[in-house]
Amino acid sequence: MKIEPFDLERYFAKHEFSAQFLLSSSDCESRKMSELLALADAETARRWKDLRLGYTESPGHPLLREAIAETYDHVRAEEVLVVVPEEGIFLLMHGLLQPGDHVICTFPGYQSLYEVARSIGCEVSTWEPDEERGWRFDVEELKEKMQSNTKLVVVNFPHNPTGYVPQREDFEAILDVLREREVHLLSDEMYRLLEIDEGVILPAACDMYERAVSLSGMSKAFGLPGLRIGWLASHDTNALKRVAELKDYTTICNAAPSEVLAIIALRRRSDILREQGERVSRNVRVLDAFFGKYQALFKWNRPIGGSVCFPRVLVVEDTSSFCEELIEATGIMVVPSSQFQYGRHHVRIGFGREDLPQVVERFGGYLDHRFG
DSSP: OOOOOOHHHHHHHHHTTTOSEESOOOSOOOOOHHHHHTTOOHHHHHHHHTOOOSOOOTTOOHHHHHHHHTTSSSOOGGGEEEEOHHHHHHHHHHHHOOTTOEEEEESSOOTHHHHHHHHHTOEEEEEOOBGGGTSBOOHHHHHHHOOTTEEEEEEESSOTTTOOOOOHHHHHHHHHHHHHHTOEEEEEOTTTTOBSSTTOOOOOGGGTOTTEEEEEESSSTTOOGGGOOEEEEOSOHHHHHHHHHHHTTTTOSOOHHHHHHHHHHHHTHHHHHHHHHHHHHHHHHHHHHHHHHTTTTEEOOOOSBSSEEOOEESSOSOHHHHHHHHHHHHOEEOEEGGGGTSOSSBEEEEOOSTTHHHHHHHHHHHHHHHHO
16 A cells, blocks of 8 residues: 555644644644543543553443444444544545545545545545635535446535535435435544534434444544544444454554543533533634734635634735744744645634634734734
Protein backbone atom coordinates (compact mmCIF):
# COMPACT_ATOMS: atom_id res chain seq x y z
CA MET A 1 0.00 0.00 0.00
CA LYS A 2 1.24 3.48 -0.90
CA ILE A 3 -0.52 6.39 0.77
CA GLU A 4 0.14 10.11 0.64
CA PRO A 5 1.24 12.01 3.78
CA PHE A 6 -1.66 13.33 5.87
CA ASP A 7 -1.21 17.07 5.33
CA LEU A 8 -3.44 18.28 8.17
CA GLU A 9 -1.95 15.93 10.75
CA ARG A 10 1.60 16.83 9.68
CA TYR A 11 0.69 20.50 10.10
CA PHE A 12 -0.65 19.86 13.59
CA ALA A 13 2.42 17.80 14.43
CA LYS A 14 4.53 20.82 13.54
CA HIS A 15 2.55 23.46 15.43
CA GLU A 16 0.00 22.02 17.88
CA PHE A 17 2.30 21.61 20.86
CA SER A 18 4.57 24.58 20.20
CA ALA A 19 2.05 27.31 19.33
CA GLN A 20 0.89 29.37 22.30
CA PHE A 21 -2.70 29.68 21.07
CA LEU A 22 -4.75 27.27 18.97
CA LEU A 23 -7.50 28.78 16.83
CA SER A 24 -8.03 25.81 14.53
CA SER A 25 -8.62 22.92 16.93
CA SER A 26 -11.63 20.86 15.92
CA ASP A 27 -12.31 19.33 19.33
CA CYS A 28 -14.23 20.92 22.17
CA GLU A 29 -12.79 21.86 25.55
CA SER A 30 -11.32 18.83 27.31
CA ARG A 31 -11.52 18.20 31.04
CA LYS A 32 -9.20 16.96 33.74
CA MET A 33 -9.22 13.31 34.76
CA SER A 34 -10.45 14.30 38.21
CA GLU A 35 -13.37 16.20 36.68
CA LEU A 36 -14.44 13.23 34.59
CA LEU A 37 -14.11 10.77 37.46
CA ALA A 38 -16.30 13.06 39.57
CA LEU A 39 -19.12 12.29 37.11
CA ALA A 40 -18.92 8.52 37.70
CA ASP A 41 -21.88 6.64 39.13
CA ALA A 42 -21.37 3.98 41.79
CA GLU A 43 -20.85 1.16 39.28
CA THR A 44 -18.33 2.96 37.07
CA ALA A 45 -16.49 4.35 40.12
CA ARG A 46 -16.08 0.79 41.39
CA ARG A 47 -14.96 -0.45 37.98
CA TRP A 48 -12.36 2.32 37.82
CA LYS A 49 -11.05 1.57 41.31
CA ASP A 50 -10.83 -2.19 40.69
CA LEU A 51 -9.65 -1.97 37.07
CA ARG A 52 -7.07 -4.53 36.00
CA LEU A 53 -4.81 -3.56 33.12
CA GLY A 54 -5.17 -6.70 31.10
CA TYR A 55 -6.43 -7.27 27.59
CA THR A 56 -9.96 -6.14 26.80
CA GLU A 57 -12.68 -7.56 24.55
CA SER A 58 -11.81 -6.70 20.97
CA PRO A 59 -15.29 -5.37 19.99
CA GLY A 60 -15.33 -3.18 23.10
CA HIS A 61 -16.48 -3.58 26.70
CA PRO A 62 -20.12 -4.78 26.75
CA LEU A 63 -21.15 -1.86 28.95
CA LEU A 64 -19.42 0.56 26.60
CA ARG A 65 -21.19 -0.87 23.58
CA GLU A 66 -24.49 -0.66 25.44
CA ALA A 67 -23.84 3.00 26.33
CA ILE A 68 -22.95 3.77 22.71
CA ALA A 69 -26.05 1.99 21.39
CA GLU A 70 -28.20 4.19 23.63
CA THR A 71 -27.08 7.24 21.65
CA TYR A 72 -28.97 5.85 18.61
CA ASP A 73 -32.65 5.11 18.02
CA HIS A 74 -32.51 1.59 16.60
CA VAL A 75 -29.00 0.24 17.20
CA ARG A 76 -28.25 -2.74 19.44
CA ALA A 77 -25.00 -3.16 21.36
CA GLU A 78 -24.11 -6.04 19.03
CA GLU A 79 -24.21 -3.58 16.12
CA VAL A 80 -21.44 -1.43 17.61
CA LEU A 81 -17.70 -1.98 17.17
CA VAL A 82 -15.33 0.13 19.28
CA VAL A 83 -12.27 1.40 17.41
CA VAL A 84 -9.88 4.30 17.37
CA PRO A 85 -11.78 6.75 15.10
CA GLU A 86 -9.07 6.97 12.44
CA GLU A 87 -8.70 3.20 12.57
CA GLY A 88 -12.40 2.80 11.86
CA ILE A 89 -12.09 4.69 8.57
CA PHE A 90 -9.02 2.73 7.52
CA LEU A 91 -10.41 -0.70 8.35
CA LEU A 92 -13.90 -0.13 6.96
CA MET A 93 -12.53 0.99 3.62
CA HIS A 94 -10.18 -1.98 3.46
CA GLY A 95 -13.08 -4.25 4.36
CA LEU A 96 -15.50 -2.88 1.76
CA LEU A 97 -13.39 -1.72 -1.18
CA GLN A 98 -11.38 -3.32 -3.97
CA PRO A 99 -9.07 -1.73 -6.55
CA GLY A 100 -11.19 -0.28 -9.35
CA ASP A 101 -14.19 0.53 -7.16
CA HIS A 102 -15.59 4.04 -7.37
CA VAL A 103 -15.98 6.17 -4.24
CA ILE A 104 -17.63 9.58 -3.81
CA CYS A 105 -16.61 11.76 -0.86
CA THR A 106 -17.63 15.16 0.43
CA PHE A 107 -14.75 17.60 -0.08
CA PRO A 108 -12.88 19.43 1.38
CA GLY A 109 -12.64 17.16 4.36
CA TYR A 110 -10.60 14.98 6.64
CA GLN A 111 -8.00 13.52 4.33
CA SER A 112 -8.35 9.88 5.33
CA LEU A 113 -11.99 9.92 4.21
CA TYR A 114 -10.79 9.90 0.60
CA GLU A 115 -7.05 9.20 0.68
CA VAL A 116 -7.41 5.69 2.12
CA ALA A 117 -9.72 4.75 -0.77
CA ARG A 118 -7.22 6.12 -3.27
CA SER A 119 -4.41 4.11 -1.68
CA ILE A 120 -6.48 0.94 -2.16
CA GLY A 121 -6.66 1.71 -5.88
CA CYS A 122 -10.16 3.15 -6.02
CA GLU A 123 -11.30 5.96 -8.28
CA VAL A 124 -12.41 8.82 -6.01
CA SER A 125 -14.78 11.59 -7.06
CA THR A 126 -15.07 14.61 -4.79
CA TRP A 127 -18.45 16.15 -4.02
CA GLU A 128 -17.89 19.84 -3.33
CA PRO A 129 -20.26 22.35 -1.71
CA ASP A 130 -21.37 25.75 -3.03
CA GLU A 131 -19.81 28.50 -0.93
CA GLU A 132 -22.26 31.05 -2.33
CA ARG A 133 -25.15 28.97 -0.97
CA GLY A 134 -23.77 28.61 2.53
CA TRP A 135 -21.57 25.60 1.64
CA ARG A 136 -24.61 23.58 0.54
CA PHE A 137 -24.04 20.15 -1.01
CA ASP A 138 -26.35 19.67 -4.01
CA VAL A 139 -27.99 16.22 -4.12
CA GLU A 140 -28.47 16.50 -7.89
CA GLU A 141 -24.71 16.79 -8.26
CA LEU A 142 -24.30 13.61 -6.20
CA LYS A 143 -26.64 11.81 -8.60
CA GLU A 144 -24.56 12.96 -11.56
CA LYS A 145 -21.39 11.59 -9.97
CA MET A 146 -22.79 8.09 -9.43
CA GLN A 147 -21.31 5.38 -11.66
CA SER A 148 -22.10 1.73 -12.29
CA ASN A 149 -19.11 0.76 -10.12
CA THR A 150 -19.80 3.20 -7.26
CA LYS A 151 -19.30 1.11 -4.12
CA LEU A 152 -19.18 3.70 -1.34
CA VAL A 153 -20.29 7.26 -0.66
CA VAL A 154 -18.63 9.12 2.22
CA VAL A 155 -20.29 12.09 3.91
CA ASN A 156 -19.42 14.16 6.95
CA PHE A 157 -22.17 16.17 8.68
CA PRO A 158 -21.77 18.49 10.49
CA HIS A 159 -19.12 19.12 7.89
CA ASN A 160 -15.46 19.67 8.67
CA PRO A 161 -14.24 22.28 7.81
CA THR A 162 -17.29 24.34 6.76
CA GLY A 163 -19.77 23.64 9.56
CA TYR A 164 -22.54 22.84 7.07
CA VAL A 165 -25.46 20.58 8.02
CA PRO A 166 -28.03 19.62 5.36
CA GLN A 167 -31.73 19.89 6.00
CA ARG A 168 -33.36 16.59 6.82
CA GLU A 169 -35.11 16.34 3.45
CA ASP A 170 -31.76 16.75 1.67
CA PHE A 171 -30.21 14.07 3.86
CA GLU A 172 -33.08 11.72 3.17
CA ALA A 173 -32.66 12.43 -0.55
CA ILE A 174 -28.99 11.41 -0.28
CA LEU A 175 -30.02 8.13 1.31
CA ASP A 176 -32.65 7.56 -1.38
CA VAL A 177 -29.96 7.89 -4.06
CA LEU A 178 -27.84 5.26 -2.33
CA ARG A 179 -30.71 2.95 -1.47
CA GLU A 180 -31.83 2.83 -5.09
CA ARG A 181 -28.37 1.68 -6.15
CA GLU A 182 -27.56 -0.41 -3.04
CA VAL A 183 -24.43 1.64 -2.38
CA HIS A 184 -22.76 1.66 1.03
CA LEU A 185 -22.53 4.87 3.04
CA LEU A 186 -19.83 5.87 5.50
CA SER A 187 -21.29 8.71 7.54
CA ASP A 188 -18.67 10.55 9.57
CA GLU A 189 -20.71 11.85 12.49
CA MET A 190 -17.86 12.91 14.78
CA TYR A 191 -19.43 16.37 15.16
CA ARG A 192 -23.02 15.18 15.50
CA LEU A 193 -24.89 16.53 18.57
CA LEU A 194 -22.95 19.80 18.28
CA GLU A 195 -25.54 21.45 16.06
CA ILE A 196 -25.70 25.18 16.69
CA ASP A 197 -29.16 25.94 15.34
CA GLU A 198 -32.02 24.25 17.17
CA GLY A 199 -33.92 21.60 15.24
CA VAL A 200 -31.17 20.76 12.77
CA ILE A 201 -29.78 17.62 14.41
CA LEU A 202 -29.91 14.90 11.78
CA PRO A 203 -30.78 11.32 12.66
CA ALA A 204 -27.78 9.03 12.57
CA ALA A 205 -27.36 7.48 9.14
CA CYS A 206 -27.21 3.98 10.63
CA ASP A 207 -30.73 4.52 12.01
CA MET A 208 -32.06 5.39 8.55
CA TYR A 209 -30.30 3.13 6.04
CA GLU A 210 -29.37 -0.53 6.31
CA ARG A 211 -26.11 -0.11 4.34
CA ALA A 212 -24.95 2.92 6.30
CA VAL A 213 -22.09 2.80 8.79
CA SER A 214 -21.97 5.68 11.27
CA LEU A 215 -18.59 6.75 12.60
CA SER A 216 -18.48 8.62 15.90
CA GLY A 217 -16.43 8.90 19.06
CA MET A 218 -15.41 10.79 22.16
CA SER A 219 -13.02 13.27 20.52
CA LYS A 220 -15.12 16.18 19.28
CA ALA A 221 -18.49 16.80 20.97
CA PHE A 222 -17.38 15.16 24.22
CA GLY A 223 -14.01 16.90 24.24
CA LEU A 224 -12.15 13.71 25.21
CA PRO A 225 -9.76 13.01 22.30
CA GLY A 226 -7.11 11.66 24.67
CA LEU A 227 -9.24 8.58 25.31
CA ARG A 228 -8.79 7.51 21.65
CA ILE A 229 -12.22 5.89 21.75
CA GLY A 230 -14.46 5.85 18.72
CA TRP A 231 -16.88 3.41 17.14
CA LEU A 232 -18.68 2.18 14.07
CA ALA A 233 -22.42 1.52 14.31
CA SER A 234 -24.38 -0.27 11.62
CA HIS A 235 -27.11 -2.81 10.89
CA ASP A 236 -24.74 -4.21 8.25
CA THR A 237 -23.28 -6.97 10.39
CA ASN A 238 -21.18 -8.32 7.51
CA ALA A 239 -19.34 -5.01 7.20
CA LEU A 240 -18.72 -4.89 10.95
CA LYS A 241 -17.55 -8.50 10.95
CA ARG A 242 -14.97 -7.73 8.29
CA VAL A 243 -13.74 -4.68 10.24
CA ALA A 244 -13.48 -6.81 13.39
CA GLU A 245 -11.34 -9.34 11.50
CA LEU A 246 -9.03 -6.61 10.22
CA LYS A 247 -8.78 -5.03 13.67
CA ASP A 248 -6.85 -8.12 14.74
CA TYR A 249 -3.99 -6.71 12.64
CA THR A 250 -4.09 -3.19 14.12
CA THR A 251 -5.02 -2.35 17.71
CA ILE A 252 -6.60 -5.78 18.48
CA CYS A 253 -8.39 -4.31 21.51
CA ASN A 254 -8.96 -1.02 23.28
CA ALA A 255 -7.22 0.52 26.30
CA ALA A 256 -8.97 -0.64 29.48
CA PRO A 257 -8.78 2.75 31.28
CA SER A 258 -10.13 4.57 28.24
CA GLU A 259 -13.09 2.23 28.01
CA VAL A 260 -14.18 2.84 31.61
CA LEU A 261 -13.70 6.60 31.26
CA ALA A 262 -15.77 6.56 28.07
CA ILE A 263 -18.58 4.69 29.85
CA ILE A 264 -18.57 7.38 32.54
CA ALA A 265 -18.81 10.15 29.94
CA LEU A 266 -21.51 8.44 27.88
CA ARG A 267 -23.67 7.85 30.95
CA ARG A 268 -23.43 11.57 31.67
CA ARG A 269 -23.72 12.59 28.02
CA SER A 270 -26.66 14.94 28.58
CA ASP A 271 -24.67 17.05 31.03
CA ILE A 272 -21.47 16.98 28.99
CA LEU A 273 -23.14 17.77 25.67
CA ARG A 274 -25.19 20.56 27.21
CA GLU A 275 -22.02 22.15 28.60
CA GLN A 276 -20.18 21.84 25.29
CA GLY A 277 -23.19 23.11 23.35
CA GLU A 278 -23.45 26.19 25.53
CA ARG A 279 -19.75 26.90 25.04
CA VAL A 280 -20.01 26.51 21.27
CA SER A 281 -23.04 28.80 21.15
CA ARG A 282 -21.23 31.48 23.19
CA ASN A 283 -18.20 31.25 20.94
CA VAL A 284 -20.23 31.51 17.75
CA ARG A 285 -21.66 34.78 19.06
CA VAL A 286 -18.08 35.95 19.61
CA LEU A 287 -17.32 35.06 15.99
CA ASP A 288 -20.48 36.87 14.85
CA ALA A 289 -19.05 40.04 16.34
CA PHE A 290 -15.52 39.36 15.09
CA PHE A 291 -16.47 38.72 11.47
CA GLY A 292 -18.91 41.61 11.58
CA LYS A 293 -16.09 43.92 12.61
CA TYR A 294 -13.68 42.54 10.01
CA GLN A 295 -16.12 41.97 7.15
CA ALA A 296 -13.77 43.79 4.79
CA LEU A 297 -11.14 41.13 5.49
CA PHE A 298 -13.21 37.93 5.59
CA LYS A 299 -16.20 36.34 3.92
CA TRP A 300 -17.90 34.06 6.44
CA ASN A 301 -20.68 31.54 6.16
CA ARG A 302 -21.97 31.08 9.71
CA PRO A 303 -21.67 27.39 10.67
CA ILE A 304 -24.81 25.36 11.31
CA GLY A 305 -23.19 22.64 13.39
CA GLY A 306 -19.93 21.28 14.71
CA SER A 307 -17.03 23.23 16.17
CA VAL A 308 -15.26 24.53 13.03
CA CYS A 309 -15.89 27.02 10.23
CA PHE A 310 -14.12 27.97 7.02
CA PRO A 311 -13.95 31.71 6.31
CA ARG A 312 -12.47 33.07 3.10
CA VAL A 313 -9.65 35.60 3.61
CA LEU A 314 -10.20 38.45 1.17
CA VAL A 315 -6.98 40.44 1.61
CA VAL A 316 -4.20 37.92 0.99
CA GLU A 317 -3.27 35.84 -2.03
CA ASP A 318 -2.06 32.83 -0.07
CA THR A 319 -3.42 31.85 3.35
CA SER A 320 -0.50 29.46 3.84
CA SER A 321 1.89 32.40 4.09
CA PHE A 322 -0.66 34.36 6.10
CA CYS A 323 -0.91 31.57 8.68
CA GLU A 324 2.85 31.20 8.98
CA GLU A 325 3.20 34.95 9.54
CA LEU A 326 0.37 34.88 12.08
CA ILE A 327 1.92 32.16 14.21
CA GLU A 328 5.31 33.87 14.13
CA ALA A 329 3.89 37.27 15.12
CA THR A 330 1.26 36.21 17.66
CA GLY A 331 1.73 32.55 18.58
CA ILE A 332 -1.72 31.79 17.13
CA MET A 333 -2.05 28.66 15.01
CA VAL A 334 -4.65 28.75 12.24
CA VAL A 335 -4.85 26.06 9.55
CA PRO A 336 -4.79 27.25 5.92
CA SER A 337 -7.01 25.63 3.30
CA SER A 338 -3.96 24.21 1.53
CA GLN A 339 -3.84 21.57 4.28
CA PHE A 340 -7.22 20.40 2.99
CA GLN A 341 -5.98 20.48 -0.66
CA TYR A 342 -8.59 23.20 -1.19
CA GLY A 343 -6.88 26.21 -2.69
CA ARG A 344 -5.21 29.05 -0.84
CA HIS A 345 -8.02 31.41 0.12
CA HIS A 346 -9.60 29.97 3.28
CA VAL A 347 -8.64 29.15 6.84
CA ARG A 348 -10.24 26.81 9.37
CA ILE A 349 -11.32 28.34 12.65
CA GLY A 350 -12.16 26.10 15.60
CA PHE A 351 -14.52 27.46 18.25
CA GLY A 352 -14.96 24.66 20.77
CA ARG A 353 -12.35 25.83 23.28
CA GLU A 354 -12.94 27.98 26.36
CA ASP A 355 -10.21 30.48 25.54
CA LEU A 356 -11.62 31.44 22.14
CA PRO A 357 -12.67 34.99 23.14
CA GLN A 358 -9.15 35.81 24.33
CA VAL A 359 -7.51 34.27 21.26
CA VAL A 360 -9.87 36.09 18.90
CA GLU A 361 -9.10 39.38 20.64
CA ARG A 362 -5.39 38.76 20.11
CA PHE A 363 -6.07 37.86 16.48
CA GLY A 364 -7.99 41.09 16.04
CA GLY A 365 -5.06 43.08 17.38
CA TYR A 366 -2.83 41.52 14.75
CA LEU A 367 -5.35 42.33 11.99
CA ASP A 368 -5.63 45.94 13.18
CA HIS A 369 -1.86 46.31 13.09
CA ARG A 370 -1.41 44.72 9.68
CA PHE A 371 -4.49 45.88 7.78
CA GLY A 372 -5.85 48.76 9.84
